Amino acid sequence: xxxxxxxxxxxxxxxxxxxxxxxxxxxxxxxxxxxxxxxxxxxxxxxxxxxxxxxxxxxxxxxxxxxxxxxxxxxxxxxxxxxxxxxxxxxxxxxxxxxxxxxxxxxxxxxxxxxxxxxxxxxxxxxxxxxxxxxxxxxxxxxxxxxxxxxxxxxxxxxxxxxxxxxxxxxxxxxxxxxxxxxxxxxxxxxxxxxxxxxxxxxxxxxxxxxxxxxxxxxxxxxxxxxxxxxxxxxxxxxxxxxxxxxxxxxxxxxxxxxxxxxxxxxxxxxxxxxxxxxxxxxxxxxxxxxxxxxxxx
Amino acid sequence: xxxxxxxxxxxxxxxxxxxxxxxxxxxxxxxxxxxxxxxxxxxxxxxxxxxxxxxxxxxxxxxxxxxxxxxxxxxxxxxxxxxxxxxxxxxxxxxxxxxxxxxxxxxxxxxxxxxxxxxxxxxxxxxxxxxxxxxxxxxxxxxxxxxxxxxxxxxxxxxxxxxxxxxxxxxxxxxxxxxxxxxxxxxxxxxxxxxxxxxxxxxxxxxxxxxxxxxxxxxxxxxxxxxxxxxxxxxxxxxxxxxxxxxxxxxxxxxxxxxxxxxxxxxxxxxxxxxxxxxxxxxxxxxxxxxxxxxxxxxxxxxxxxxxxxxxxxxxxxxxxxxxxxxxxxxxxxxxxxxxxxxxxxxxxxxxxxx
Numbered sequence: 001x002x003x004x005x006x007x008x009x010x011x012x013x014x015x016x017x018x019x020x021x022x023x024x025x026x027x028x029x030x031x032x033x034x035x036x037x038x039x040x041x042x043x044x045x046x047x048x049x050x051x052x053x054x055x056x057x058x059x060x061x062x063x064x065x066x067x068x069x070x071x072x073x074x075x076x077x078x079x080x081x082x083x084x085x086x087x088x089x090x091x092x093x094x095x096x097x098x099x100x101x102x103x104x105x106x107x108x109x110x111x112x113x114x115x116x117x118x119x120x121x122x123x124x125x126x127x128x129x130x131x132x133x134x135x136x137x138x139x140x141x142x143x144x145x146x147x148x149x150x151x152x153x154x155x156x157x158x159x160x161x162x163x164x165x166x167x168x169x170x171x172x173x174x175x176x177x178x179x180x181x182x183x184x185x186x187x188x189x190x191x192x193x194x195x196x197x198x199x200x201x202x203x204x205x206x207x208x209x210x211x212x213x214x215x216x217x218x219x220x221x222x223x224x225x226x227x228x229x230x231x232x233x234x235x236x237x238x239x240x241x242x243x244x245x246x247x248x249x250x251x252x253x254x255x256x257x258x259x260x261x262x263x264x265x266x267x268x269x270x271x272x273x274x275x276x277x278x279x280x281x282x283x284x285x286x287x288x289x290x291x292x293x294x295x296x297x298x
Numbered sequence: 299x300x301x302x303x304x305x306x307x308x309x310x311x312x313x314x315x316x317x318x319x320x321x322x323x324x325x326x327x328x329x330x331x332x333x334x335x336x337x338x339x340x341x342x343x344x345x346x347x348x349x350x351x352x353x354x355x356x357x358x359x360x361x362x363x364x365x366x367x368x369x370x371x372x373x374x375x376x377x378x379x380x381x382x383x384x385x386x387x388x389x390x391x392x393x394x395x396x397x398x399x400x401x402x403x404x405x406x407x408x409x410x411x412x413x414x415x416x417x418x419x420x421x422x423x424x425x426x427x428x429x430x431x432x433x434x435x436x437x438x439x440x441x442x443x444x445x446x447x448x449x450x451x452x453x454x455x456x457x458x459x460x461x462x463x464x465x466x467x468x469x470x471x472x473x474x475x476x477x478x479x480x481x482x483x484x485x486x487x488x489x490x491x492x493x494x495x496x497x498x499x500x501x502x503x504x505x506x507x508x509x510x511x512x513x514x515x516x517x518x519x520x521x522x523x524x525x526x527x528x529x530x531x532x533x534x535x536x537x538x539x540x541x542x543x544x545x546x547x548x549x550x551x552x553x554x555x556x557x558x559x560x561x562x563x564x565x566x567x568x569x570x571x572x573x574x575x576x577x578x579x580x581x582x583x584x585x586x587x588x589x590x591x592x593x594x595x596x597x598x599x600x601x602x603x604x605x606x607x608x609x610x611x612x613x614x615x616x617x618x619x620x621x622x623x624x625x626x627x628x629x630x631x632x633x634x635x636x637x638x639x640x641x642x643x644x645x646x647x648x649x650x651x652x653x
Contacts, residue, residue, distance in 0.1 A: 039427050090629045096426040097373045101567050102628050104560055108621030112614040226438075229431050237427075265446060272442045275435040279420070282432050286424045 006138030011255040013139045019251020020149035021214070025207045025224060026231040026243040027155055028200040034176045034238040035196035038088055039096075041103040044225015045110035046201065048217075050076050050208025052114065055123045055217040065128065073205040080201030084194045107222070114219045125212035148210045152244065155203060159240050172196065176238065230274035234281050236291025245289055250274045339477050347473040349589060354480040355542050356581035358487045360565040361574065362534020365491060367563070368572035369500065370527035371507030372421050376433040377535050378558035379440035380417075382551050384410040384536025386450050389458040389549035399463040399544065406540035407533045413440070414532020415525045422521055425510075437556055444551045457550035460543055476545055483541060487534065491574050494530070503527050507572075564620065568627050570636030579635040587623075588616045 029043045040046070050072045057068040087106070091098050129147060133140040162169040174182040175192045183189050211224055231250050235242025257273035281288065308314045318324040339347065363377045384406035391402045417436035421429050445456050452458040462471045463479065470479050494500045502523045505513035514520050543549040561584055569580020595612050603611065627634055 039430075087625060087629070094628075094632070095371075096430065097367065097563075097567075097571075098628050098632065100373060100375075100427070100430050101563060102625050104563070105621035105624030105628070108560075108617045108624070110621075112617030112619075112621065114614065229434065233428075233431060268442060268446055272439065275438050279432065279435050279439070282420050282424060282428060282435075286428050 007259065009137075010139055011259040012252060013141060014145075015252035015255035016248055017141065017145035017149050017251070018255070019248040020152040020244070021145065021207075021210060021247075022224075022227050022231050022250055023244045023247030024148065024152045024155065024203065024210065026228050026235070026247055027152070027159070027240065028203040028207065029228050029232050030235075030238060030240055030243045031159075031203065032196055032200050033232075034240075035172050036084075036088065036193045037176075038091075038099045039103065039237075040200065041100060042107035042110060042225070043200075043204065043228050044222040045107045046076065046079075046204035047208040047211055047224055048114070048219065048222040049079070049110055050205040051125060051212030051217040051221050052208075054205075054209045055125045055212055058125065059123050069205075069209060072209060073202055076201035076205040076208075077198045078201070080197035080199070081194050084197040088197070089190060089193065107225075111219060111222060122216040122218040125209065125217050127209070127213050142214075144210065144213050148214075151206055151210060152247070155206075156240065156244050163240070168192075168195070226271075227274065230278040232288070233278045233286075234288055236288025238292055239288065239290035242288055242290035249277070253277055334481060335478075339474055344473045347477050349586070351473060351476050351480050351545055353582050353585045354477075354484045355538055355545060356562075356565065356585045357484050357578050358541065359535060359538035359562050360569065360577040360581040361487050361491050362531045362538065363562045364566045364572065364574075364577045365494070365503070365534065366527050366531035368566055368570075368576075369495065369507060370503040370524065370531075372418070372524060372527060373426065373430040374433040374528075374531070375430055375556070375559050375563065376414075376417055376437040376440070377531075377562045378554040378556060379437040380410045380414050380532040380535035381539030381542065381558070382440065382444055382554035383413045383532075384539030385543040385549040385554065386444055386458070386551075387536070388540040389460050389543055390450065390452070392460050393452075393458060403537060403540045407536040410536025410539065411529040411533040414535070415529040417532075418525050418528025421524050421528065434556075437559055441551060441555060451551065455550075456552075457548050459548050462547065463544050480541060480545070483537065487537075488574060488578070491577075495574075499523070499526065504572075564624050566634075568623060568634055570634030573634075573636045575639065576634050576636030579639065583635065584620075587620065588612075591616050591619060 025043060025047055028046065029040055032038055032040050053075050054068045054072040057063045057071050058065065063071075083106070087102060088099070091102055127144065127147070129143045131143075133142045134146075159169075163173055164170075171182070171187045172192050172195065174185065174187055175189050179189050207224075208221070211221060215221055215224075227250065231246040232243060233246070234249050235244070235246025253273050254270045257269040261269045261273070313319075318327070338350065342350070359377065359381065363374065366372050366374050387409040388399075388402035388406035391397045391405055392399070397405075417433060417440075420432040424432065444450050462469050464470065470476055495504070502513070502518045505516070505518055506520060506523055506527075510520060539554065542553065546553070565580035565584045566577055567580070568583055569578070570576025592612050595608055595615065600608060631637055
């Protein structure tokens with residue numbers, strides 16, 4: 001295999017794996033949008049808080065890993081429930097900008113909370129997996145990315161089953177489809193809003209642990225949230241398979257851009273290319289690859 | 299002299315359309331003018347004047363954003379980027395061509411208006427949430443471009459020094475001189491927005507906000523007016539960026555990052571969407587908030603924490619209070635400080651008789 005082709009495959013494999021890790025975060029965003037029509041500009045901060053909890057329990061208390069994971073999931077699920085009750089329920093029926101700004105405000109609060117937690121500075125979040133990457137010909141694959149991709153795909157399968165087969169999932173789809181009709185059919189719409197936010201909390205908790213392991217836990221972990229928008233716009237805001245496909249596309253595009261365009265312009269295209277792609281997607285197909293076609297014509 | 303009306307008692311069209319409905323309005327405007335043009339600049343210390351200057355700059359930016367978000371109903375998270383366009387246009391013109399500040403100011407504003415209209419193009423196809431994300435992309439792409447294209451940013455630091463503005467032989471360098479310089483533009487900006495909203499264009503903006511389909515049916519060209527709203531709003535942003543550059547003496551993209559866009563959105567939400575007075579209140583509030591937090595923490599924080607912790611906590615406290623205030627106003631008083639002010643006024647209108 002030639003050198004160039006090897007480099008290309010390396011970028012592709014890296015992109016696909018990191019893309020699946022983006023999907024994990026985007027899943028949380030999609031769940032909330034699907035069920036409640038609200039958009040969560042604080043998704044990155046959810047992930048950050050989960051990382052803080054896990055790293056805090058693990059490093060400061062010295063508790064075992066399973067307890068840290070459990071506590072991170074538990075606290076984020078509880079946080080999602082409470083958040084829906086005290087903040088988002090009061091904003092139902094208000095203009096888009098109200099919800100956008102409320103979640104931006106929330107992001108600001110969570111970011112400010114960081115240093116009030118028990119530690120400061122970047123903390124590692126060790127997981128019991130090997131550090132050295134697997135070598136497959138020209139490819140080298142860090143085990144954490146395989147784990148992340150696995151968790152993403154597991155969630156995809158899990159949510160696929162949940163929304164297609166389980167009673168709660170079908171109720172949530174009904175809520176997403178038409179809130180008034182769902183209410184008339186005897187579905188407790190507000191309860192499912194809470195469930196959706198709690199599910200987002202759960203996904204974000206795992207995202208926080210995996211990304212925390214990859215990047216280290218500090219306030220900058222929240223910047224991962226900026227990657228969510230290209231992912232969900234490309235895939236479709238309300239589509240769970242869309243979050244996976246969007247994540248893969250963004251992962252590949254940013255790695256290809258970093259590998260081939262960076263040497264020409266001097267760096268930084270990694271964060272830039274997905275947004276250019278997103279603008280194009282917004283102009284051509286704003287509802288995304290799998291999204292529902294209900295964009296109002298303006 | 300100080301009485302207020304207790305009903306509509308006008309008998310002529312002239313009285314109805316008068317600029318000052320009552321003598322007291324004339325006196326209020328005169329008193330405010332004396333306060334801001336004479337009392338404040340001549341009595342306050344330079345430091346407080348520099349704070350006032352920051353407030354003036356914020357007011358112009360908030361007015362601009364309110365045209366787009368408050369009056370036209372188009373969400374934009376890219377205001378900071380439009381400011382940077384104005385700032386770098388002016389800085390490059392000043393340094394490369396040595397052009398005087400009025401030219402730079404106008405050019406910065408127009409360049410920002412052009413870029414703003416381009417970023418606003420998606421608004422013709424998408425709205426609401428999608429538009430918010432599109433303008434967010436615009437913000438990040440403009441930030442990246444300025445940071446990476448050395449022709450614009452003037453080198454690795456991405457900052458360009460700019461000479462002080464001068465009027466003839468008079469170089470405006472002290473805070474007091476900048477105060478008057480900026481105040482003139484604040485007055486122009488306020489009068490500009492107030493009058494804009496009384497014209498055909500302004501009414502069209504409001505119609506688009508209230509019900510875009512109805513607006514189209516009564517003959518408003520949505521395509522043109524949405525782009526116009528983006529352009530006018532970005533013009534204000536560009537002017538804000540130029541003024542900020544002259545105020546600091548340096549153009550630096552770090553002054554216009556996404557956090558700034560969010561600050562300005564917070565200003566108009568806390569102040570009140572779709573109102574001039576709200577933009578002013580919001581700009582004052584959001585600009586003074588970090589300063590007040592810093593002073594109060596320095597004064598009282600030492601009681602609870604060590605000196606070093608206090609210094610670390612200040613920026614975080616600002617973030618948290620800022621976020622909490624946004625959420626508070628959204629939930630409790632969506633019409634913002636402007637509404638609170640109106641409530642107070644209408645209470646005192648008939649005071650002490652509660653009829």
